Amino acid sequence: MLRLPRRLPMPRSLLGRMLLxxxxxxxxxxxxxxxxxxxxxxxTQLEGLVTSxxxxxxxxxxxxxxxxxxxxAYRPLVLDQLRSMGGTRFFVSLNDKPLGMPALPDTPRKHAVTQAVEQVLREKLGxxxxxxxxxxxxxxxxxxxSGLKLDELPRSWAHYALTLEPVNPPVLVTxxxxxxxxxxxxxxxxPDPYTTLEEGGLPxxxxxxxxxxxxxxxxxxxxxxxxxxxxxKRLARAARDMSLGAVVEEPVVQGGGSEVVEVGRAFNAMRARISRYLTERSQLFSAISHDLRTxxxxxxxxxELLEDEEVQAKFSRDLDELELLVKGALQCVKDTDIHENIEPVDLNQLMHHLIEPFLASGRVTLHGDARRLYPGKPLALKRCIGNLVDNALKYGNTAHLFVEDNRHAFVLHVDDEGPGVPEQRQEQVFEPHFRLAGQQQGYGLGLGIARNIAHSHGGEVTLQNLRExxxxVTLVLGRGGD
Incomplete structure (x- = not known):
């Protein structure tokens, strides 16, 4: 499996990753x-160069x-005659000693040329x-x-044979x-194209x-x-809408490759089964509510017809407890299974509406705001955030709200000044009817309902004790990079 370096930024979309x-x-x-x-x-060029x-x-x-x-005696005369006629392919002269000149740095091509020239000359001359x-x-x-330079000679003598302006390539001297x-x-x-002796790069x-x-x-x-x-993308939108409880009446249109078509077919079958399950569950709890009240x-x-007051009190206490359990269970189902349409929710307006009654007393403060609307269920989100605020006020006397919002998630921190929750019991407080403070009134369902609503929106609710x-209590609602 190909693993890219960790520091390489990877695009989030499938298209971006595939293109990268x-x-x-x-x-x-x-x-x-x-x-x-x-x-x-x-x-190939080196082979042609050696051949040339x-x-x-x-x-x-x-x-x-x-x-x-x-x-x-004829040799100088022939050389003068050649120069007068405009020279030849070579510039030829006769000297009484080899002329000393600084040679150019040796390269593989220069070495191949000098070696080939020397080898041929020795084969022909001895x-x-x-x-x-x-x-x-x-x-x-x-x-x-006398050591004359090329520029000091008449142009007709050597310039046409030894210069190639503006390149001025190296001269082979034998x-x-x-x-x-x-x-x-x-x-x-x-000869061209090997004049410059430079190794050609990519044209x-x-x-x-x-x-x-x-x-x-x-x-x-x-x-x-x-x-x-x-x-x-259509499948992801349908899955998000279904996770928020929206009624997906039409099946997802199947398209793309065979694997994608199979995923769409499986999703449609799952959606039908979940819809039937939710309908049956709603009918079941409605029947329980109706059947238990009577x-x-x-x-x-x-x-009330019993004459023994002590027995009457015991029965009444048991009935009160039974009614409390039934109401709590029904309220838990009612608050987490809210049938609403998904629509853009102004979270700033929602939070201000919840904390407005407490602003004058200073028990509730708000810092930060949501940058844009959030697609969700308005009443469910209001109940979720309201439960978090009510829980902070009930057990911590204050509620300080801190909002962090970006393209990936909306995050709400609700801090209180209460005793906190022991770490080993932080998951238990989300269970129905569980309360740390036994003297407090209520069903012990607030945090559990808030977490269930957050889960239905693809989010999460977590707890953390503050050092001070x-x-x-942190609510995270993912935006999915929208």
């Missing part, structure tokens, strides 16, 4: 292919053989010949015994000893081709992922 991974893969593949292509290109150098060396060998065949082959910059080039005190000097440029046309192909590939991948992700009322009437004393 595709870009990385395309870049890696194109880079690898470009490296292979450039290495092959350079190998050998051909040049054969021409040099022929020139050397020609000069060696001339009488000594292995015992004194031959010096080197590359010299045009600025450091010396021509005659000096061969014909006899004691007589050195034949031959200067030449390599601009090849770079443009890679960019265009990568762009088209990313475009097609983006369109494909966008087309495949649309059914998933026998409890009948028992109360019979208890008191309890912090």
């Amino acid at each position: 991974l595709t870009l990385l893969v395309v870049t890696l593949a194109q880079s690898l292919s470009s490296v292979i292509w450039v290495s092959q290109l350079r190998a 150098a050998r051909s040049l060396a054969h021409s040099m060998g022929a020139s050397v053989s020609y000069f060696r065949s001339l009488p000594l 292995v015992d010949m004194d031959i010096l082959v080197t590359f010299v910059s045009p600025d450091d080039l010396r021509i005659f015994n 000096q061969i000893q014909l006899a004691p005190g007589e050195w034949l000097y031959i200067a030449s440029l390599l 601009a046309q090849q770079v443009g081709f890679l960019i265009i192909t990568s762009a088209f590939l990313l475009l097609f991948i983006g369109l494909l992922v966008h087309w495949q992700s649309r059914p998933l 026998p409890i009322t009948r028992l109360r009437l019979r208890v 004393g008191g309890l912090r």
